[in-house]
Amino acid sequence: MQAFFDVVWDARFALLSGLGMTVLIAALAVLAGTFVGLFVGLALSFARGPLYWLVRIYVDFIRGTPVLVLILASFYILGTVGWKLSAVQAGILALAIFCSSHVGEITRGALGAIPEGQTEAAKSLGLNFVKTFLLVLLPQATRIALPAWVNTAAEIVKASTLLSIIGVAELLLATQEVIARSFMGLPFYFLAGAIYFAVNFGIEQLGKALERRLAIEGR
């Protein structure tokens, strides 16, 4: 046991920077994915014709492909077509695309759950589409979508482990490097699992707290 703690202490900077990398990757992917996902959700809800089908195919294609395949494809393909991205950038891009399709579906679901009367009321007040969306629909949709969105964030943290496969030094790869030096697979995989659990459990509890706070009385 003492030996394990010694190795942990020796590797503390590597492990901490791995954790930092994981948080950074997840945060950037969620941020970019949410931004794009909002527009995806808008298109799924309001667009007609070719734009709708284009976005629909985008979402279904991304959701039908495993994240690992997205990451590998992004990593290998972008380099080949001459877009020089580092492994981290390619990985974040893949996770952001994955996130955008999920946020798109969540947004579509949330917008669809708002009663028609709200839009009609906004129209009767003379609000244009942009104002209707920003002032009437978005605040209500946020409330509905928040729990699922927090879930997606936890999914992204979990999916960020897949970046270890393309050589990004996030927490899992940092852990594996320590294991390769120390041959202590059991305690270190356990440690990594425990850290991921702590992060995601925290996100889950945050989501539940938000849900309780935002719940509308009497619904």
Next chain:
Amino acid sequence: MGYTLNFGAVWRDIDLLWAGLGMGLLLALVSIAIGAVLGLALSFVLISKSRFRPLATTYVSIFRNTPLLVLILFTYFALPQLGIRLGKLESFIATLALYAGAYLAEVFRGALLSVPVGLSEAGLSLGLRPWKIKLLIVVPIMLRTVLPSLSSTFISLFKDTSLAAAIAVPELTYYARKINNESFRVIEVWLVASLFYVGTCVILAMLLRLAERRLALPR
């Protein structure tokens, strides 16, 4: 750019991809079968007042909040240090089944609570024993209400089988990477691999929806 598409290398090895697809489906099928039994047992503990309930809650929470890749690596690389030595396939199936069990436990728990109490009471009044009421009345009805969630769990487990590539189980992603590394036909191989995944997901979704329609409870 200067990249011209050439599907020759992929067509030459298309049999590998089909074999990989079959392997992925098989892994998902075995895992969901074991996971469903496990999830059913867990869900009964979750709705009971048994003193094992905190244990079941902890199990579900751990498996839902730890990245699948960490769990897979833990089972395959760390458990042998405890004397539990499993082959690649067995260790992957075990992990995916335990993972599926945690997700299905939550699904089943909600559905068990939604089965009307009157049906259990009817069983009691017929003189059935409690275990018979559960087995013959509650579980069949519950299973028919959760069919949509079971389908979507199966589809996401199928996508999760891509992670088996990380421990060199020969499934679709593993073969795609192999072809990628041998032929450098990067775009072609990942395009075809993701079409395989998307196509399978779409077909599965359609088949399962047909099955749902036949088996769903009449309303």
